[in-house]
Amino acid sequence: MLVTGKDILVPARAGKYGVGAFNTNNMEITQAIIHTAEKLRSPVIVQMSEGAIKYGGQDLANIVKDLATRATVPVALHLDHGSSYESCLKAIKMGFTSVMIDASHHPFEENVAETRRVVEAAHIMGISVEAELGRLGGIEEHIVVDEKDAFLTDPEEAVQFIEQTGTDYLAIAIGTSHGAYKGKGRPYIDQARIARIGELTTIPLVAHGSSGVPAEITRRFREAGGEIGDAVGIADDDLREACQHGIAKVNVDTDLRLASTVGIREVLKNTPKEFDPRKIFGLAREVMSQIVEHKMGVLGSVGKA
Numbered sequence: 204m205l206v207t208g209k210d211i212l213v214p215a216r217a218g219k220y221g222v223g224a225f226n227t228n229n230m231e232i233t234q235a236i237i238h239t240a241e242k243l244r245s246p247v248i249v250q251m252s253e254g255a256i257k258y259g260g261q262d263l264a265n266i267v268k269d270l271a272t273r274a275t276v277p278v279a280l281h282l283d284h285g286s287s288y289e290s291c292l293k294a295i296k297m298g299f300t301s302v303m304i305d306a307s308h309h310p311f312e313e314n315v316a317e318t319r320r321v322v323e324a325a326h327i328m329g330i331s332v333e334a335e336l337g338r339l340g341g342i343e344e345h346i347v348v349d350e351k352d353a354f355l356t357d358p359e360e361a362v363q364f365i366e367q368t369g370t371d372y373l374a375i376a377i378g379t380s381h382g383a384y385k386g387k388g389r390p391y392i393d394q395a396r397i398a399r400i401g402e403l404t405t406i407p408l409v410a411h412g413s414s415g416v417p418a419e420i421t422r423r424f425r426e427a428g429g430e431i432g433d434a435v436g437i438a439d440d441d442l443r444e445a446c447q448h449g450i451a452k453v454n455v456d457t458d459l460r461l462a463s464t465v466g467i468r469e470v471l472k473n474t475p476k477e478f479d480p481r482k483i484f485g486l487a488r489e490v491m492s493q494i495v496e497h498k499m500g501v502l503g504s505v506g507k508a
């Protein structure tokens with residue numbers, strides 16, 4: 204069933220488990236996400252970035268909505284990193300049940316004002332809202348922040364921000380970053396900061412940049428002819444702990460990108476005569492489903508629907 208993000212995330216925060224918010228860009232990714240959720244009786248969030256909307260538009264949103272409506276587990280369709288009020292309203296018009304307004308690169312007061320505007324409009328239509336405070340390290344789609352200049356979310360500011368905006372859930376900067384290169388060794392994730400923000404707040408918290416970049420996937424990627432450097436992601440144990448402290452929405456895109464490319468590369472490499480798209484995208488869908496299954500197990504959302 205198609206529900207709002209709040210319907211899914213409030214019980215997750217209360218029950219101390221995380222719900223995967225997976226980015227989609229096509230039918231196969233959407234199927235891997237929603238069919239796996241159905242199989243595991245897990246709630247799930249399917250998200251589309253503005254880039255995904257540019258690529259797949261209403262066609263893709265309709266695929267998500269259709270699968271969500273026919274699923275018996277709760278599914279939300281969420282706008283990832285909405286860059287403006289207009290972008291959020293456009294997504295709501297397309298049938299999204301949850302939107303993110305990401306004004307985190309603006310000064311605090313402007314972030315509050317822009318977020319408030321979105322919250323007021325979205326709530327009239329029964330849609331829930333994610334906002335962001337603090338900056339992720341690494342590369343965001345709208346801003347490049349040097350690792351050391353990136354600033355993490357201040358707990359007291361988070362409390363003020365939530366009070367002043369009425370946002371339903373809040374993305375916090377805790378050391379994670381987008382993409383396949385999250386640092387060296389075991390990337391830093393500030394558990395004490397999550398715990399402090401968790402103590403001071405009651406709304407669900409959101410972790411961006413939460414792909415695990417599993418070694419087995421990068422190994423297969425290379426083995427099948429792909430080129431990737433010292434890729435590293437967030438450890439499973441770190442995500443488990445974060446969910447104990449208040450993280451309820453866990454964003455994953457990179458892992459599915461890698462998994463689909465591994466599937467496609469393996470078919471093309473191992474069967475050079477193959478040109479049936481169902482074979483080529485079929486394995487990609489299977490590898491992505493395994494990633495989704497693993498993540499749901501780690502986050503503890505299995506059986507919660």
Ligand SMILES: O=C(CO)COP(=O)(O)O
Nearest residue numbers: 382411412413414456457
């Ligand atoms: O935060 C994300 C989408 O908003 C995705 O993060 P990853 O790059 O770690 O998958």
Ligand SMILES: O=C[C@H](O)COP(=O)(O)O
Nearest residue numbers: 226252254255344381456
């Ligand atoms: O956080 C960003 C997501 O990984 C989406 O990336 P994208 O804008 O390239 O679709």
Ligand SMILES: [Zn+2]
Nearest residue numbers: 305307335343
């Ligand atoms: Zn951002």
Ligand SMILES: [Zn+2]
Nearest residue numbers: 381411412454
């Ligand atoms: Zn993100």
